[in-house]
Amino acid sequence: MGRRCQARAACAAVLAFWSATRAVAATPEGRSLSAGVDVGVRTARDDLIVPLASTGPALGFGARFVGAVGPGLLDTGVRFQLAALFDRSDHPAASIFHAFRLAYLPVVVNRPDRWSLALGPALVWETDVLWLHAWDDAHAYWLGRRYLGLSARAWRPRSATWRLELTAELNVLGFESRPPAYRYKNEDALTQVSFYFAGVNRDAAFGSVLDWQALRLEADLCRTLAPGARKKGHSLGLEARIAHTSAPAEAFVFELNVRYAYAWDL
Amino acid sequence: MTKRAGMALVGLSLLLSSCILDDPLKHDLGVVPEPLADGWIIATPESVGLSPEALSRIHAVLLREDRFVGTLGMLVVKDGKLVWETYLRSPADRDRVHHVQSVTKSVTALVFGAAQDRGYFPSLSQNTGELFPDEVAGLDPVKATITLQQLLTMTSGLQFDNVDFDLEMYTFHHADPLRYILEKPMYAAPGERFSYRNADPQLVSYALQRVTGSTEQALADAWLFGPLGVQDYHWQSDEDDGATVAGNGLHLKPRDLAKLGQLLLDRGQWQGQTVVSSAWLDEMTTSHILSDFLDEDGRPIPYGYYWYAVPGGFAAWGNGGQYLLVDPARQLVIVQIALPDTAGLDGSTLPEFMALVRELL
Numbered sequence: 264m265g266r267r268c269q270a271r272a273a274c275a276a277v278l279a280f281w282s283a284t285r286a287v288a289a290t291p292e293g294r295s296l297s298a299g300v301d302v303g304v305r306t307a308r309d310d311l312i313v314p315l316a317s318t319g320p321a322l323g324f325g326a327r328f329v330g331a332v333g334p335g336l337l338d339t340g341v342r343f344q345l346a347a348l349f350d351r352s353d354h355p356a357a358s359i360f361h362a363f364r365l366a367y368l369p370v371v372v373n374r375p376d377r378w379s380l381a382l383g384p385a386l387v388w389e390t391d392v393l394w395l396h397a398w399d400d401a402h403a404y405w406l407g408r409r410y411l412g413l414s415a416r417a418w419r420p421r422s423a424t425w426r427l428e429l430t431a432e433l434n435v436l437g438f439e440s441r442p443p444a445y446r447y448k449n450e451d452a453l454t455q456v457s458f459y460f461a462g463v464n465r466d467a468a469f470g471s472v473l474d475w476q477a478l479r480l481e482a483d484l485c486r487t488l489a490p491g492a493r494k495k496g497h498s499l500g501l502e503a504r505i506a507h508t509s510a511p512a513e514a515f516v517f518e519l520n521v522r523y524a525y526a527w528d529l
Numbered sequence: 530m531t532k533r534a535g536m537a538l539v540g541l542s543l544l545l546s547s548c549i550l551d552d553p554l555k556h557d558l559g560v561v562p563e564p565l566a567d568g569w570i571i572a573t574p575e576s577v578g579l580s581p582e583a584l585s586r587i588h589a590v591l592l593r594e595d596r597f598v599g600t601l602g603m604l605v606v607k608d609g610k611l612v613w614e615t616y617l618r619s620p621a622d623r624d625r626v627h628h629v630q631s632v633t634k635s636v637t638a639l640v641f642g643a644a645q646d647r648g649y650f651p652s653l654s655q656n657t658g659e660l661f662p663d664e665v666a667g668l669d670p671v672k673a674t675i676t677l678q679q680l681l682t683m684t685s686g687l688q689f690d691n692v693d694f695d696l697e698m699y700t701f702h703h704a705d706p707l708r709y710i711l712e713k714p715m716y717a718a719p720g721e722r723f724s725y726r727n728a729d730p731q732l733v734s735y736a737l738q739r740v741t742g743s744t745e746q747a748l749a750d751a752w753l754f755g756p757l758g759v760q761d762y763h764w765q766s767d768e769d770d771g772a773t774v775a776g777n778g779l780h781l782k783p784r785d786l787a788k789l790g791q792l793l794l795d796r797g798q799w800q801g802q803t804v805v806s807s808a809w810l811d812e813m814t815t816s817h818i819l820s821d822f823l824d825e826d827g828r829p830i831p832y833g834y835y836w837y838a839v840p841g842g843f844a845a846w847g848n849g850g851q852y853l854l855v856d857p858a859r860q861l862v863i864v865q866i867a868l869p870d871t872a873g874l875d876g877s878t879l880p881e882f883m884a885l886v887r888e889l890l
Contacts, residue, residue: 312868314552351551352595398599401695401870447765448628448777448870449699 294330299524301325301502305346307358307393309404310512311442317348317356317395321518330529335369336381336416346518354397359459360516362389366414366432378419385414385432389477390463391506391516394453402442402451406506406514407463408477410437424488428498430481438467439475444511468510475508485526496526554594555617560584562604562614563623567784568758572610579605583888584613590885591617597876597885599849599868601627604787605889606862609794611787626763626780628869630847633764633779634730634835636753636789638681640745641733641834642809643752649740653678657711660736664708672711675719677736680729681834682818688716689728694776698731698767706769707735723818723832727776730835734775745773756804757792759785777847783866786853790862793843793855814843825880839883841890850877856890863889 301323308316323344330337341363348356366385373379393404414432421427440463442451452458483500499522506516562571574581584605590596591603601622605613616622644650657665658673665673675685689710703709710728717724734745741748746764754762762785765778792798793814797805816831816838824830824839831838837846842856850867863886871877876885 308551310552314554316551397872397874398868399870400872445626445763447699447763449695452700454696454700 294328294529295496295526296326296328296529297498297524297526298326299324299498299522301344301520301522303502303518303520305344305348305358305360305516305518307346307348307356307391307514307516309393309395309514311404311444311514312395313350313398314513315350316515317350317354317358317393319346319348319356321346321358321360321520323360323520323522325522325524327524332367335367335383338364338366338368338385338414338416340364344518344520348393350395350397354395356393356395356397358391358393358516360389360391360518361459362387364389364432368414368416376420378417380415380417382413382415385412386410387412387432387434387437387477389506390459392459392463393516401448402446403453403458403463404442404514405440405463406475406508406516407440407467408434408437408475408506409464409467410434410439410477412437412477424486426485426487428481428483428485428500430479430483432477432479434472434475434477436471437469438464439470439508439510440464440467441508441511441514474510476505478505479503483522483524495528498522498524498526500524554598555592557588557592558616558620560588560613560615562611565784568788569606569611569784570609572607572612574605574607574612577607577610577612579607579612579889586888587885588615591615595875597850597867597881598874599871600876601866601868602783603866604783604862604864606787606791606864608860609791611784614783622866623783626761626782627851627866628777628780628847629786629851629866630777630849630869631727632781632786632845632847632851632853633775633777634727635845635853636749636779637730637733637745637775638813638833638835639753639789639792639805640749641681641737642805642813644737644741644748645809646803646806647752650677650736653681655736657732660739661707661711664705664711668711669715671715671719675732677733678817679720680733680736682832683723683725683729683820684717684720684818685726685729685732686715686717686719686721686724687711687713687726687728689713689726691725691727691776694727694731698727699765699774702769704769706767706772707732723821725821730775731772734773738772744771745775749773753789753804754785756799756802757785757788759788761785783864786866787862787864790853790855790864794857794860794862814838822879825884830879837879839879844879844883846879846882848877849874850882852879852882854882854886859890861889 303321305321306318325342327340344360346358364387368381368383370381388409391406412434416430418428481502483498485498487496502520602616657675737745763780765774796807813834819829820832822830836843845853849869849871852865854863
């Protein structure tokens with residue numbers, strides 16, 4: 264992706280964030296645990312092996328806890344997603360994404376019946392692994408990140424049972440692991456689970472948002488069932504996620520997902 | 530607000546989608562070799578009687594995105610001069626080492642020959658029982674009867690295919706990797722049937738190490754790469770016992786691979802020094818058996834000691850489309866390097882390569 268493209272992406276991200284948070288007002292009360300499933304489209308490309316994008320359907324699962332703790336919201340979750348991708352010549356590829364995130368967001372604007380906003384730091388550990396089997400059947404390609412980011416969450420009740428929530432998160436500082444430019448055959452122990460946690464985080468380099476980017480945008484429409492009783496609810500959401508780096512070669516993951524989650528108030 | 534946020538997300542996705550269009554796989558980066566202090570004399574194709582038009586046609590094929598898809602570069606040497614050199618993905622490919630895959634086997638045969646020239650391995654009838662008495666002890670007695678000649682012609686009979694070999698030998702750990710190979714069952718009696726596999730050259734690597742006391746890489750460094758001035762190369766070793774990976778562990782620069790071809794053209798001589806005897810080169814490149822690979826006409830390609838006999842000469846061939854073609858009659862060496870771990874991309878078989886360069890032969 265060239266500088267012009269990066270600039271356009273950055274502008275678009277800022278605009279999306281601005282439009283999502285410019286109107287701000289009621290904290291979701293209590294604590295909730297949700298489990299969800301998402302389907303979407305992922306595109307991935309890693310110029311370390313081939314400058315072709317591979318695109319295809321993705322299926323993911325996640326769990327999330329959000330609760331009022333002190334003056335803010337504790338927002339933590341895990342997510343796992345699988346995708347089957349194809350390049351322009353229909354060469355098959357596969358991709359997995361797994362992530363753990365922990366954010367604490369002090370509420371900065373709290374206006375019942377209008378938009379409210381919470382903003383704070385997030386610790387994220389996320390990994391994209393890509394197998395481009397037709398181009399390299401001996402190695403995996405990955406973006407392994409552990410970073411401190413900035414997370415913003417805005418919400419507004421639409422009725423007694425409906426609520427709209429928006430989330431944006433961007434990396435600030437952290438470590439990124441990429442495959443070495445030079446590897447021996449079978450150096451990646453693809454058959455061992457440890458590879459997907461340790462192997463894809465080896466030789467990580469410290470960097471900032473200027474070096475590599477991890478952006479996540481979410482919009483969720485949440486409905487509370489049986490209000491007044493011990494609450495349950497569900498939500499339908501849209502999520503966009505972008506990961507980009509240029510070292511040691513350009514690599515990019517973009518995905519757009521539709522998510523359904525079922526929540527229990529604790 | 531919901532509408533606005535939704536539109537922002539859709540807009541963002543469209544903007545980004547427009548940015549991630551594919552880039553070209555290949556580029557025309559020229560075909561004229563640059564003089565470097567690497568021992569190669571540079572000349573023009575015309576000066577050595579090669580047709581620039583024929584080379585242009587080859588270049589046009591290489592530049593196609595649907596042909597020779599994984600190819601990274603090609604070199605042509607004629608009469609000892611580097612006359613044509615092209616890279617398709619990056620000019621930096623000239624100066625970095627590339628995994629040459631099973632071309633490693635052919636280099637193993639050269640190292641073995643250099644060892645034999647020095648008095649090691651007086652007979653190719655030496656067998657695994659003589660070479661590895663401790664490792665074959667307690668195994669099926671037939672395991673002790675596999676000869677060096679059988680190992681050099683892929684007829685050991687050991688049932689250990691390459692997918693399993695690469696996975697088991699280089700992902701998992703073994704207390705005694707040599708014994709682990711020898712413990713594999715037999716698919717046929719030794720010498721009975723050709724079956725292409727990494728296990729056989731790996732046993733040759735162990736034989737070299739056992740008899741000389743040095744790893745194959747150390748021997749190659751002293752006897753082969755040293756005299757040729759090849760310094761910047763990698764050769765993978767087994768993590769468990771340090772043995773050189775003889776089937777597919779070598780990483781070389783393209784011009785250094787061409788030097789090996791020139792060594793063969795010059796009958797094992799390099800700058801007045803005998804690196805490998807011509808007698809061994811003749812034996813190594815003579816067809817001893819029919820391989821299980823087919824040529825353009827569907828006939829099995831004859832196989833020497835880890836070298837293929839092809840029209841006009843002989844060739845080393847590595848997975849993905851690594852080739853070293855030597856044509857003694859025309860004093861011609863052609864090298865191709867490619868993405869090493871590809872699965873069946875166009876241009877990754879020896880018959881495809883031979884068809885491409887046929888005009889030059």
